[in-house]
Amino acid sequence: MGLESNLTGTFVGSRLSDALNWARKYSLFQYPFVTACCGMEFMSTACSHYDISRFGAEIPRFSPRQADLLFVVGTVSHKLAPVLRKVYEQMCDPKWVVAFGACASSGGFYDNYCTVQGIDTIIPVDVYIPGCPPRPEQVLDALMMLQEKIQREPLEKQA
Amino acid sequence: MAEILLETEDGDLDSVPMSLQMGPSHPAMHGTIKMRLKLDGEIVSRSEVEVGYLHRGFEKSCEAVTWTQVMPFTDRLNYVSPLCNNVGYCMAVEKLLGIRATDRCEYIRMIMAETSRIGDHMTSVGASAMELGGFTAFLYAIEVREEIWRLTETVTGARLTHSYCRVGGLKDDLPPDFEPNWRAIQKKCRTLIDDIHALLDKNRIFLDRMRDVGVISADRALAFGFTGPCLRSTGVDYDVRKAAPYMKYDRMKFEIPVGTIGDNYDRYLVRMEEIEQSFSIIEQCLKQIEPGPINVDDGRLVLPNKDEVYGSIEGTIAHFKIIMEGIKVPPGEVYSYTEAGNGELGFYLVSNGEGRPYKCRVRPPCWSLMQALPEMLEGYQVADIVPTFGSINMIGGECDR
């Protein structure tokens, strides 16, 4: 908003950034970019046994404009890559990306002609979740790690 | 098509068709389907389905690994019912080898495949409910699945991608407390399923959305190569488990639920009824199963005990040979088919006598279902795409491979 550059480093600036980061980490509206097997575990994470909503991250917004957190769940093929990139670009700042599962993180064991070897070759990633597919506990752990990361973010990054 | 749409009956009111692209990243398209729609108002006048967004090179990957290592790839075909795929693949390789698994192994495979089927149908039903806005029914369904997954985890060690079967046997026997656990879970699932029935079956809105939507006739369904619940919803009682009983299905008493007109509601009912049948099959299996070996007695196929591997030179060599070179499968070709969650899951295997498959083709039931989608949508509304697509239960991994 233009204000950040003047406030960086000051007391007000750091308090403001703390408050903002606090709000952001507890209000992660997610855009589920679900493609493959991991989607099943993604459903499980949302369901009653694990309940991702406890962290305030249960609201899916299928419009990228309204989402803060891009969950890339499952294998991304080269055919799908431009779509993922476009969705990422359509998201409004601030935004974060979670690579859910081995395929999204690294291509998994699909080392072949059609699979993108990790979505970090296309878009920046904040948290990687290993596992094929990861257990819901891992997903919740990743979410908490992301929350920690958000809390530490400096003000000038939050344009 | 556009020209036809422009002409109205009295010719004075023009309507220009709108083209709309749905997906691949769209809440109802499972992330892997793109649909190009021609809309006349809210009516879908033409649609074109594009798949392939989840093509992961299943076949090419299988050609690069040994026969046993294909197993993890099969898990990820229909990832909603992975054990059905495991079983299907193992039976194909065994058919090529000309062997048959032991009795106990076959019973366990059946039990596990049926639990997987329950999970699959629950997911499908739940997802269609969710896409209609009935989020609560969806979560109940996922709870059922979660219970079942917890049980399968005690058996296979994994929640979703089990890789439980082996050529000629299984990874492990059932744990000793499987039966009481199953009974406890069955009870829980029963109440949840009753809740789902109560939420949906007689729900006026649900009925209106599902009845007479996405109708396909039996003849067209057959011509499109439909199998599984979608074919049965049209009234054709084709179920591989009855038509060509494999494993011990010939000893089971179960019904094939069939629909009448092949609309979404029929597909929903068929799936819900199949869940009941699966419960009954598991019950019968648990009654009939007897102690015994789970692996065939063939050192060329089955890994030796860990004791032998570490304690004797023969064991080490056998282990090494099977792991490094893979089991040897005689040259030939075979098509083996089983009833998976979505219908006939066929494996067409070609071997040239080496440790790796020369060709490992899977016949995905979704593939046939998906190509009929434009026909099932034509003339219905935009909103009808959602339940129709949901009731087909397209699984990206299986469809695009």
Place this chain on the structure above:
Amino acid sequence: MSKKCVERLQAHFADQILSTHDAAGDETVVLKRDKLLDVLKFLRDEADLAFNLPVDLTVVDWYRIREPRFEVVYHLYSYRTKQRIRLKVPVDEDDARVPSSYSIWPGFDWYEREAYDLYGVVFDGHPNLKRILMWEGFEGHPLRKDYPINKRQPITTLLGEKS
């Protein structure tokens, strides 16, 4: 069980049949390409055959192992007579063309497109023969044995570097 239909085929299309076998109980008929559509139509329309369920269509690539290089494989099932049959049509690499069975079973529509996409076998008379699993602009046919498994053709590269 499906011995009968092989005999029926032999009686009707003796000149079209190259060979038959039944490995592992799967009845297989290897056919010439010339009158393929007639054979398929016959299989569908005869009352005692009635193969009304198109099960599977795929291609086997015998690269440097066998000539001709490709084999188009059909699997059919009859709901009424409960029979199954496998048909194989060998085609050369230079002339990898087969008449499309779309008009007989619409269910083979996507199977043929897939075979075209992944193996490069052309199905003559198919109304919409274009790539289905791979994207437009993909070069080569990935399931051919001479296509390296990890030869990639990325469309999108890292954010920031415009490709």
Place this chain on the structure above:
Amino acid sequence: MLLLIGLTLLKIVGIILMFVMIVATLMTWADRKQAALIQDRIGPNRANIGSIRAAGLIHILADALKTLFKEDFIPRESNSGLFGIAPFLAFVPALLSFAVMPMGDLWCPDGAVVVKNFQDICTAGAPMDPFRISNMGGGLLVIFAIVSLGVYGSSIGGWASNNKYALIGGVRVSAQMISYEVTMGLTLVGLLMIYGTIDLNDMVRAQGELLWGWLPKWGIVVQPLSFFLFFAAAIAETKRPPFDIPEAESELAAGYFVEYSAMRFALFTLSEYVASVLVAMMVTTLFLGGWQVPYLYGDGLHLPFMENVVALPYAAVKLIQVGAFCFKVVFLCWFQLQIRWTLPRFRYDQLMRLGWKVILPLSLANVVITAVFILFTAK
């Protein structure tokens, strides 16, 4: 004059900010918690200030703060002027209609007596009206007039986004809201005939009368059919599930506000919640006796079949009545959430059919029956 303006401002703050906005915001929390309850979950509970978690209430604060500082995006291809103004066009009318809602009865500064038909009349001086912002005549019509303005915000937003999904959503909004306004209006005609007024406070006062000496003459008692029809039509008017066809998440992604981000998106969603509160208030006022508590009148409890009056101070009675009104509104808000998490979504044409072919004819029949009834009883 200044005093009057100051008083009105105070009432605006009191009613709209203190009550409506708080209930609407709480509804976002209740929505999530209610969903969790129905679905055997816990629901949001992690956000904290210090060690206070307040059962997830703090999440509202986090959501608000985050939304405030999110990038406000205006698509290049959109009509930026209309795009920017649309959320306010949706939000402001939703708030305006609270101006005529009576949260409590008139206040007599110099004491009051209860007359025979159970209404208080001031003993001296003019009655004041502290519990509603404006007492312009014809409150019901004002509400209808203002509510129908709300459709502009949504459909302009849908059109200005230059997005096909938004456009379909916008078109659906206008169709849905316009048709349901007709039905909503017609369902109330019977009520108007019975109470013979369109002033909301007068209507509530009329509901204080007793039938056969014990049954309060609430709208739901005298017009039960109309109650259900109106409630259904009014929920449809709010575009909340199961009538959320304009934003149908699974078909249209987010419908008419698919391109909106940050505060503008929040305004759209908030205006839906505000509309829910409005529906709750209208139903309360028209059918559930408004601020009336059965048998409670200006001087105390007049229990049926009992001679003596349980006396209560005048101020306490008024306070209880305002409290009762708030309670009824909150209950109805919760009830809407319960419906939302139980039912699947309608299809567009089914919704239209419900509006035009079911609710409309039924409400017409209701009018006729009421008219006949009144005609005969009047003799």
